[in-house]
Amino acid sequence: MLFPTQGNTVMDRIKTAELTGAEIVIRCLQAEGVDYVFGYPGGAVLWIYDELFKQDKVRHVLVRHEQGAAHAADGYSRSSHKVGVCLVTSGPGLTNAVTGIATAYMDSIPMVILSGQVPTHAIGEDAFQECDAVGITRPCVKHNFLVRDVKDLAMTIKKAFHIATTGRPGPVLVDIPKDVTTHKCEFHYPETVSMRSYNPVKKGHTGQIKKAVQLLLEAKRPMVYSGGGVVLANAAPQLKALMKRTGFPITNTLMGLGGYPGTDAQFLGMLGMHGTYESNMAMQHCDVLLAIGARFDDRVIGNPAHFAQNPRKIIHIDIDPSSISKRVKVDVPIVGNIPDVLSEFLGLLEKSKTQDIKAWWKQIEEWRGKDCLKYDRNAKVIKPQFVLEKLYEVTGGEAIITSDVGQHQMWAAQFYKFEQPRRWINSGGLGTMGFGLPAAMGAVLANPGATVACVTGESSIQMCLQELSTCKQYRLPVKIINLNNKYMGMVRQWQQFFHGNRYSESYMDALPDFVKLAEGYGHSGVLIDKPADVEPALREAFKRKKDLVFLDFLTDQTENVYPMIPGGKGITEMILSEDL
Amino acid sequence: MKHIISILVENEAGALSRISNMFSARGYNIESLTVAPTEDASMSRMTVVTKGSDDVIEKITKQLNKLVEVVKVVDLSEAEHIEREMMLIKVRAGAKEREDMKRMADIFRGRVIDASDNTYTIELTGDGAKLDAFIQALDQSAILETVRTGASGIGRGNRILRA
Numbered sequence A: 001m002l003f004p005t006q007g008n009t010v011m012d013r014i015k016t017a018e019l020t021g022a023e024i025v026i027r028c029l030q031a032e033g034v035d036y037v038f039g040y041p042g043g044a045v046l047w048i049y050d051e052l053f054k055q056d057k058v059r060h061v062l063v064r065h066e067q068g069a070a071h072a073a074d075g076y077s078r079s080s081h082k083v084g085v086c087l088v089t090s091g092p093g094l095t096n097a098v099t100g101i102a103t104a105y106m107d108s109i110p111m112v113i114l115s116g117q118v119p120t121h122a123i124g125e126d127a128f129q130e131c132d133a134v135g136i137t138r139p140c141v142k143h144n145f146l147v148r149d150v151k152d153l154a155m156t157i158k159k160a161f162h163i164a165t166t167g168r169p170g171p172v173l174v175d176i177p178k179d180v181t182t183h184k185c186e187f188h189y190p191e192t193v194s195m196r197s198y199n200p201v202k203k204g205h206t207g208q209i210k211k212a213v214q215l216l217l218e219a220k221r222p223m224v225y226s227g228g229g230v231v232l233a234n235a236a237p238q239l240k241a242l243m244k245r246t247g248f249p250i251t252n253t254l255m256g257l258g259g260y261p262g263t264d265a266q267f268l269g270m271l272g273m274h275g276t277y278e279s280n281m282a283m284q285h286c287d288v289l290l291a292i293g294a295r296f297d298d299r300v301i302g303n304p305a306h307f308a309q310n311p312r313k314i315i316h317i318d319i320d321p322s323s324i325s326k327r328v329k330v331d332v333p334i335v336g337n338i339p340d341v342l343s344e345f346l347g348l349l350e351k352s353k354t355q356d357i358k359a360w361w362k363q364i365e366e367w368r369g370k371d372c373l374k375y376d377r378n379a380k381v382i383k384p385q386f387v388l389e390k391l392y393e394v395t396g397g398e399a400i401i402t403s404d405v406g407q408h409q410m411w412a413a414q415f416y417k418f419e420q421p422r423r424w425i426n427s428g429g430l431g432t433m434g435f436g437l438p439a440a441m442g443a444v445l446a447n448p449g450a451t452v453a454c455v456t457g458e459s460s461i462q463m464c465l466q467e468l469s470t471c472k473q474y475r476l477p478v479k480i481i482n483l484n485n486k487y488m489g490m491v492r493q494w495q496q497f498f499h500g501n502r503y504s505e506s507y508m509d510a511l512p513d514f515v516k517l518a519e520g521y522g523h524s525g526v527l528i529d530k531p532a533d534v535e536p537a538l539r540e541a542f543k544r545k546k547d548l549v550f551l552d553f554l555t556d557q558t559e560n561v562y563p564m565i566p567g568g569k570g571i572t573e574m575i576l577s578e579d580l
Numbered sequence B: 001m002k003h004i005i006s007i008l009v010e011n012e013a014g015a016l017s018r019i020s021n022m023f024s025a026r027g028y029n030i031e032s033l034t035v036a037p038t039e040d041a042s043m044s045r046m047t048v049v050t051k052g053s054d055d056v057i058e059k060i061t062k063q064l065n066k067l068v069e070v071v072k073v074v075d076l077s078e079a080e081h082i083e084r085e086m087m088l089i090k091v092r093a094g095a096k097e098r099e100d101m102k103r104m105a106d107i108f109r110g111r112v113i114d115a116s117d118n119t120y121t122i123e124l125t126g127d128g129a130k131l132d133a134f135i136q137a138l139d140q141s142a143i144l145e146t147v148r149t150g151a152s153g154i155g156r157g158n159r160i161l162r163a
């Protein structure tokens, strides 16, 4: 024995007191520095709620529907780079949260979901409020666990936080049977985890990085395409340094907006289905494409066969090997963490000279000259684009903007210029209507004092409307920018273009009076139906720093989002606005 | 093309469904799947036989590696390997057929492991093609029941898959 008797006797004297599973859950959250948990109680989690009640380090936000809890935790994480945590009961509590979990999964958001489960002895017996949480969520989590023994609880929660935040981030669910929350054991929160089956890489392959830099040095028509990975990895500073060093043009995906300053001259705007003309043209015609934390989504590249018609060399940096060469074959794959890889790029680029790309920029400026986002500024009705331009002006471009899903989301992405990452919060991968309002609640709590607005549509806002009540209880001063076109505008647009103007079920009759509705929840609402009232209404609302204000803008009912790449078409086969 | 993929995976509840779910959710095909613990009881080894172009197989191995409980993945078909599958087949073996059946089993190096008045149960080991060939070689109407384990595979020589 290396350290005889003394150590042993000391250990004997300081035997840790035994804690219940419920106490352990709370102690773990405290140890992880969790300040907010978004949740909703129920039978299976009563003991955990009891322990929450007895302390005040971890604050609980009571939502009105578990979908709201998951989106709020998600918005909290996206706007802060911290882990979003939510707590739901077994059965319907968990199933209600699934949409929110899947939303986070598709956009790689680090979240930990704690769900109650029926007692271990009742599992599999169709017990009251039993559902196979691990089975139901398996396809939409990065990983999940069922804790059968209180002795495994602390380590499992530690692993959940570790897995959620490392490598390609994602939601992790921990399912905790009710009896496990009452059983007791000694509590030690592990400081580290090591898992032989899970070791995400950080550093990229040096040989590949050299090859990539060589390609960048030879490029005559270079293009940089960066995505959500830059935001997730907090790599905006390294990306900016690379762009300043090279002078190359850059585009961002919907998820990447803010990863590069939206007002910078090298920035060509978003690309893809509703991206700018110049971005999409440059993607097709470049000779070297550097993709950084972007996954060649079908809404971005359009038809991959069309994209492959133009020869170009592609470099792809991603931490997840399965994102590489999934839809588009790449020449130089680099598996690694973006800040680490870009720092190496910068080191290698220091002493070398890139090609003269003036001719390429000239071509790009020509494309940019098309002014593809132009819309009718003299219209008598409120144009949705106009509202967003004014929103940008009034908030000085400094707000955190959450969004729902539809046309309003695309206009927000096109017209609000994000200078910083983590200010644009939207559901890109799953496209979940109902995301905007609860996500804004999370953003407010993660960023005390920040201006937070939710850009939404009259259909989306009704999907998690109940959270207006949560906003009242916790005094969350979200500004709701409702672009009310009385249509599921995005659906109507597709029906107009591709289904012979047959607006099947995309018109919503009997809309609520949103002003009264906001008032009913104890907030204020304003109806705006004239272009001249747009800016004053916004100014008035944003002055009210402590209040939630619901701005209901009656906008042009038939406006469309342009440019648009129809499904299955090539990235340059864009439909442009008739106003051009 | 047919590929035989070996997977070392943590021996945890749910690991098998995580892997089979991945195949079905992403539309990859599974011809057979076998799994059992290894000499280290904390780990299981799985053999999956699948079909697909090289691109698809690359995607499958990447997706398998991405699963948190998967320790290692190897496409055995990339190099020399051995593949074995076991089949138990019950055939009609009345007085008339008995001789023939026995002879047939011998040709394929099968063993009769159970017999009744009118049946034989034959155990046969080999790669999938050999088992197919045996089934083909029999009078189809004599086959009463078959059960196959699915293929297990291992690399040849010094090719070793460990954690």
Ligand SMILES: Cc1cc2nc3c(=O)[nH]c(=O)nc-3n(C[C@H](O)[C@H](O)[C@H](O)COP(=O)(O)OP(=O)(O)OC[C@H]3O[C@@H](n4cnc5c(N)ncnc54)[C@H](O)[C@@H]3O)c2cc1C
Residues within 6 Å of the ligand: A106, A107, A108, A167, A168, A169, A226, A227, A228, A229, A230, A232, A233, A252, A253, A254, A255, A256, A270, A271, A272, A273, A274, A275, A292, A293, A294, A295, A296, A297, A299, A300, A317, A318, A319, A320, A323, A336, A337, A338, A339, A405, A406, A409, A410, A427, A428, A429, A430, A431, A432, A490
């Ligand atoms: C109505 C609607 C319209 C849309 N239209 C468009 C459109 O016009 N244009 C558009 O771009 N999108 C559009 N989308 C969104 C689209 O569906 C995808 O969600 C989006 O394009 C994906 O963005 P991304 O490629 O940046 O990948 P993300 O989903 O953000 O994925 C991030 C990638 O980065 C990697 N990564 C994460 N962390 C790191 C790290 N530390 N180091 C390295 N890599 C890392 C991940 O592995 C992943 O591959 C639309 C969505 C909706 C709902």
Ligand SMILES: Cc1ncc(C[n+]2csc(CCOP(=O)(O)OP(=O)(O)O)c2C)c(N)n1
Residues within 6 Å of the ligand: A404, A405, A406, A407, A408, A409, A431, A432, A433, A434, A456, A457, A458, A459, A460, A461, A483, A485, A487, A488, A489, A490, A491
């Ligand atoms: C939960 C959910 N159901 C359905 C859809 C399909 N969908 C995408 S956009 C849209 C219409 C959105 O309408 P609205 O919120 O009014 O926004 P607009 O397009 O009019 O700006 C629908 C139904 C979806 N994305 N999410």
Ligand SMILES: [Mg+2]
Residues within 6 Å of the ligand: A406, A457, A458, A459, A483, A484, A485, A486, A487, A488, A489
């Ligand atoms: Mg609408």
